[in-house]
Amino acid sequence: MYNKGTIIPGLVIFVLLVTFPIWFNAFSTASTVPKIELPPGGEKECVASATEMRAKHMVLLNEWRDDVLRSGNKTAVTVGGKEYRRGLQTACMQCHTNKDKFCDSCHTYTSVNVYCWDCHLTPDVAAAKKEKH
Numbered sequence: 001m002y003n004k005g006t007i008i009p010g011l012v013i014f015v016l017l018v019t020f021p022i023w024f025n026a027f028s029t030a031s032t033v034p035k036i037e038l039p040p041g042g043e044k045e046c047v048a049s050a051t052e053m054r055a056k057h058m059v060l061l062n063e064w065r066d067d068v069l070r071s072g073n074k075t076a077v078t079v080g081g082k083e084y085r086r087g088l089q090t091a092c093m094q095c096h097t098n099k100d101k102f103c104d105s106c107h108t109y110t111s112v113n114v115y116c117w118d119c120h121l122t123p124d125v126a127a128a129k130k131e132k133h
């Protein structure tokens with residue numbers, strides 16, 4: 001009734017096809033998660049937990065902007081006993097000083113275009129501008 005000669009190879013092919021995403025991911029270099037550089041200044045904490053930051057830093061930045069600019073709320077955040085004024089340059093980039101090796105290692109990988117830098121300065125650009133004056 002059953003033809004072992006076609007069922008077994010058929011099953012093998014079926015299993016390979018169904019599990020394709022698993023072994024493809026395991027061997028493909030395209031799925032390597034980028035390596036990000038932690039703050040070179042040695043800071044150990046972020047303004048929120050790393051998990052929360054990974055998921056919500058874009059929302060947090062928008063909240064800060066609205067709060068600072070529209071509501072005029074200038075309260076600082078305290079991290080590791082040090083105060084930071086809420087802002088890209090005044091907080092985030094004080095610790096994550098290297099935009100290329102931190103922010104952009106993820107953004108390039110996920111093809112996210114962050115337009116904030118059209119106006120806001122990275123520490124590198126800010127330092128270069130200072131030198132010219």
Ligand code: HEC
Pocket residue numbers: 036038039043044045046047049050051053054057060061079080084087088091092093094095096
């Ligand atoms: C006081 C220093 C400090 C400030 C200010 C700071 N960070 Fe962080 N950030 C860190 C440290 C240290 C870590 C790693 C924390 C960990 O792994 O537990 C981190 C982690 C993160 C992560 C998660 C990285 C990962 O592990 O995947 C993101 C995203 C991030 N920060 C974005 C930001 C943004 C955006 C801002 C500004 C709103 C900011 N950080 C402000 C020090 C800081």
Ligand code: HEC
Pocket residue numbers: 036054057058061088092093096102103104106107110112113114115116
């Ligand atoms: C762990 C990876 C990771 C790190 C590190 C990271 N980002 Fe992001 N960021 C993302 C991802 C993924 C998105 C897109 C999220 C989405 O579209 O929902 C994003 C989106 C954003 C956006 C919103 C862009 C838009 O137009 O929607 C801003 C602003 C932003 N990131 C700023 C920063 C800054 C500033 C830093 C460095 C201090 C940083 N991010 C570090 C992964 C990261």
Ligand code: HEC
Pocket residue numbers: 061062064065068069086087088089090114115116117118119120
């Ligand atoms: C068209 C120019 C422009 C762009 C693009 C821009 N900003 Fe700003 N942003 C400003 C100006 C101007 C201020 C006010 C600076 C001041 O009052 O000192 C500001 C202020 C802020 C503040 C309040 C705290 C501070 O730094 O003074 C936050 C937070 C902020 N921006 C986040 C963002 C984020 C996140 C993005 C990208 C998603 C972004 N901005 C894109 C021009 C811009």
